[in-house]
Amino acid sequence: xxxxxxxxxxxxxxxxxxxxxxxxxxxxxxxxxxxxxxxxxxxxxxxxxxxxxxxxxxxxxxxxxxxxxxxxxxxxxxxxxxxxxxxxxxxxxxxxxxxxxxxxxxxxxxxxxxxxxxxxxxxxxxxxxxxxxxxxxxxxxxxxxxxxxxxxxxxxxxxxxxxxxxxxxxxxxxxxxxxxxxxxxxxxxxxxxxxxxxxxxxxxxxxxxxxxxxxxxxxxxxxxxxxxxxxxxxxxxxxxxxxxxxxxxxxxxxxxxxxxxxxxxxxxxxx
Numbered sequence: 552x553x554x555x556x557x558x559x560x561x562x563x564x565x566x567x568x569x570x571x572x573x574x575x576x577x578x579x580x581x582x583x584x585x586x587x588x589x590x591x592x593x594x595x596x597x598x599x600x601x602x603x604x605x606x607x608x609x610x611x612x613x614x615x616x617x618x619x620x621x622x623x624x625x626x627x628x629x630x631x632x633x634x635x636x637x638x639x640x641x642x643x644x645x646x647x648x649x650x651x652x653x654x655x656x657x658x659x660x661x662x663x664x665x666x667x668x669x670x671x672x673x674x675x676x677x678x679x680x681x682x683x684x685x686x687x688x689x690x691x692x693x694x695x696x697x698x699x700x701x702x703x704x705x706x707x708x709x710x711x712x713x714x715x716x717x718x719x720x721x722x723x724x725x726x727x728x729x730x731x732x733x734x735x736x737x738x739x740x741x742x743x744x745x746x747x748x749x750x751x752x753x754x755x756x757x758x759x760x761x762x763x764x765x766x767x768x769x770x771x772x773x774x775x776x777x778x779x780x781x782x783x784x785x786x787x788x789x790x791x792x793x794x795x796x797x798x799x800x801x802x803x804x805x806x807x808x809x810x811x812x813x814x815x816x817x818x819x820x821x822x
Contacts, residue, residue, distance in 0.1 A: 590613065593613060594625070594632065595634070604636065657726070657728055664821055665695075665818050665821035667724065670689045671735070671766075673734065674687075674770040676789060686702070687770070689765060690818055693818035694806055695815055696769065700712075703786070705733075705734055711743045723749060725751065728753040730754065731755065773796050773797075
């Protein structure tokens with residue numbers, strides 16, 4: 552019950568009630584110079600073409616395109632963009648600095664129903680005057696995007712609030728799979744998933760984006776079929792573009808891997 556005599560509700564309290572992070576409220580793009588924005592867009596396209604390119608190969612490809620850039624700067628931009636080189640062979644000698652390590656549970660797993668496995672991932676999204684990050688939550692069986700949001704930072708609070716809203720709407724999956732990014736190994740994220748009790752945590756092998764292949768394909772699709780064609784000017788335009796495309800992707804775009812049906816139809820039949 553609302554007490555009308557309490558006065559205006561603070562923005563912080565409103566965000567808590569809505570389950571969103573304050574940093575996501577205004578959709579303000581992150582700042583970057585024009586040269587770096589051009590480099591980041593070129594890097595993103597190169598990564599989508601071949602995710603096995605490391606910094607040396609990225610530098611060579613950028614220099615072929617006329618960009619004057621060194622390896623150190625490319626490494627810094629790739630870290631900002633959350634781009635991680637995919638390795639063809641296991642990196643057996645690399646020590647994982649993550650505080651939490653959970654096994655990858657999807658190997659040889661037969662996914663037979665909706666809400667059996669959800670995949671979470673974050674991708675860099677370029678704009679004409681900055682960039683933002685897109686978080687997507689996919690039901691792997693149906694390929695349906697159940698939840699998504701944009702932010703100009705990659706805070707764990709943002710990830711947890713988006714996941715919480717998705718669970719509230721669709722119920723709990725059996726497994727939630729992510730990579731080993733700091734948002735997914737944070738206390739806040741781990742504690743929330745554990746609070747769901749019946750949900751198992753799965754994490755990709757380090758340097759193995761192919762472990763989360765379906766959601767990576769979604770990011771490639773939304774960038775090439777929508778974002779790179781429309782070049783949003785700001786966060787508000789980007790939000791509208793993502794909303795329109797995800798609705799189309801879920802409701803109208805047929806997928807050959809699920810019987811040439813749209814994801815939402817497959818999800819609703821199976822849920």
